[in-house]
Amino acid sequence: MTKARQVGQALPVVSAVLVVAGLIGSMTAPPDSFQGNLQRLMYVHVPAAWLAYLGFALTFAGSAGWLWRRDLRYDRFAAATAEVGVFFTGLTLVLGSIWGKPVWGVWWTWDPRLTTTALMFFVYLGYLALRRATPDPGARARRSAIFGLVAFVQVPIVHLSVLWWRSLHQPPTVLRPGDPTIDHRMLAALLLNLLAFTSVFALLVGQRIKLSRAEDSLEDSMARRGRDVAGRAVTTPDLRGATGEL
Amino acid sequence: MSSEWAWVAVGYVAAYGSVAVYLLRLRYRTARVDRQGRATR
Numbered sequence: 333m334t335k336a337r338q339v340g341q342a343l344p345v346v347s348a349v350l351v352v353a354g355l356i357g358s359m360t361a362p363p364d365s366f367q368g369n370l371q372r373l374m375y376v377h378v379p380a381a382w383l384a385y386l387g388f389a390l391t392f393a394g395s396a397g398w399l400w401r402r403d404l405r406y407d408r409f410a411a412a413t414a415e416v417g418v419f420f421t422g423l424t425l426v427l428g429s430i431w432g433k434p435v436w437g438v439w440w441t442w443d444p445r446l447t448t449t450a451l452m453f454f455v456y457l458g459y460l461a462l463r464r465a466t467p468d469p470g471a472r473a474r475r476s477a478i479f480g481l482v483a484f485v486q487v488p489i490v491h492l493s494v495l496w497w498r499s500l501h502q503p504p505t506v507l508r509p510g511d512p513t514i515d516h517r518m519l520a521a522l523l524l525n526l527l528a529f530t531s532v533f534a535l536l537v538g539q540r541i542k543l544s545r546a547e548d549s550l551e552d553s554m555a556r557r558g559r560d561v562a563g564r565a566v567t568t569p570d571l572r573g574a575t576g577e578l
Numbered sequence: 579m580s581s582e583w584a585w586v587a588v589g590y591v592a593a594y595g596s597v598a599v600y601l602l603r604l605r606y607r608t609a610r611v612d613r614q615g616r617a618t619r
Contacts, residue, residue, distance in 0.1 A: 373589045423592070427593060431585075532601075539605060539608065546611040546612050547611055550611050554618060
């Protein structure tokens with residue numbers, strides 16, 4: 333058994349253990365002095381946002397890999413990470429809304445961080461739509477690789493939007509120069525949840541790649557079958573009785 | 579349960595619930611495509 337297969341088999345168990353540990357960590361961490369228990373939403377909102385960034389960074393890497401090597405495995409990897417990235421971007425927006433309503437008093441506001449995140453969500457939905465709209469695997473891989481490279485420019489814009497523009501959203505607390513600005517017990521719970529969600533992310537990407545492989549293999553066998561059918565059809569048609577005249 | 583905890587519960591159900599549904603949906607789609615592939619070969 334290869335090492336990758338062993339890791340693949342252990343991943344669901346490892347993820348489940350980390351998720352339970354993360355849940356316990358986020359429920360036992362101290363409440364925030366201003367937001368009280370509402371701040372516990374951070375332990376799911378921040379990992380979702382981190383995985384959106386990670387997903388699109390891996391899409392960038394997969395796209396660059398395809399342009400360099402022209403190997404469809406890179407394309408599959410880029411597609412899988414983009415889809416999972418879109419899922420986590422959507423989840424980030426939903427969880428942000430659930431947090432925003434009781435804290436800010438609104439479900440949504442046109443704040444720079446929220447707006448750039450929503451824009452990123454729709455651009456990567458466009459990436460997935462482009463893939464579905466291009467049936468030829470070579471053209472699909474080329475077009476989406478270029479899209480995947482260009483679209484990544486949004487990730488630093490989203491992350492730095494809270495520093496570049498006046499924003500209601502809080503500035504970075506962990507991914508910033510200097511010491512993180514949160515209590516160390518909260519930071520420990522956050523890091524545990526980041527680890528748990530990253531493990532689940534790996535599980536989702538692995539499963540998505542497995543699905544792409546199965547779809548490609550099905551497409552191949554359908555194409556082979558199609559060729560047989562076409563081969564049999566290229567014979568002189570028997571038109572007797574077709575019009576009633578011949 | 580205070581209203582703060584109710585919001586927290588909604589957020590956690592949304593997070594873990596949607597991840598579980600997405601994972602199960604991926605597994606279901608993979609199994610279905612595998613079945614179709616075996617039937618085609």
